Amino acid sequence: MKDVTYLLQNQIPVVDSHTTVATLLKYIEKNNFSHFPIVEDELWIGNIAKEDLILETNNTLLGELKMNFQYFSTEKSTYWALLWENFMHNNSNIIPAIDKNRKLLGIYRKEDVLGFWDNIPSFIEKGTTIVIQKSSIEYSFSQICQIIESNNAKLLSIFIISFENNFCNILVKTNGLNNTEIIQDLRRFDYEIISKHLEDSFQNKISDNSEYLQKYLNI
Structure with missing residues (x-):
């Protein structure tokens, strides 16, 4: 798994509890950030969401909104898959990076990490993609x-x-x-095949022709 440390953006303004809502809102709207980290004496104390800022008056100080702070972050040295999971779980497009003492080191942006999806071998390698369906309590990855x-x-x-x-x-x-064999075995174990496949169509056609021939012979 590839380290994403080189994507860390550390040229960001210092936003603390004395910063006004208007000041931060102007900055995050300009940069299209969903959240932004707040510090106190260079130490990270939480994140504030854009949607919470919009509800407040311009002169409100961020220190007055501590009840709205959210507490998600990452270490500086991390992997893109773990970082992506962090983005998804917190519905955020930025993740602050902090050290063991909670010093803010910078932020990771979702749009910068997005490019890693283009290089995943399982996506770019040639092969066959099958979409299957089964009861939520009966499916088994190991069985598949x-x-x-x-x-x-x-x-x-x-x-x-x-x-x-x-x-x-x-x-x-x-x-x-x-x-063909894989699709047949998946069906045998009660997995419904949602995607369409040429091999499966041929097999169904052969089966239909066989049934038609059997009916003809029985006349």
Whole structure:
């Protein structure tokens, strides 16, 4: 996993409890920040959200809004996947980086980390992507992996897309080998195939033709 330390933005203004709402709001609107870190004597004391600032009068001091502070941060040396999870969990497009003494070192911006998605091998490697669905309490990653590997294929990635009406939608990407057998085995274990696949269409056509022939022979 790649370290993102070089993306740290440390040229940011000092915003403390004596800064007014109007001053900070003007800055974060200009830079399209959802939150911004607050310090006291160079030590991080929390973050304030833009949506909370909008509700206050211009002359209000940030120190008066401590009840609205949010407390998410990261270490300077971190990995992009952990940082991305931090962005998602806190619905923020900035994450402050602090040291062990809570000194503010700078911020990471979501837009800077976004580029890492373009270089994930499981996304850029050629293969087959299958979207499957099963009950939220019955699906098993280990079972899915076993089905794929038992058909002499390699798993490139697997993750949950969404939960809908007690069902889990899962995206699976393989190296593209033995797709027909994999799809058949997934169905055998009660996974519904949501995505459309050429191999699956051929198999269905063969099955339909076989049923038609059997009916013809029975006439």
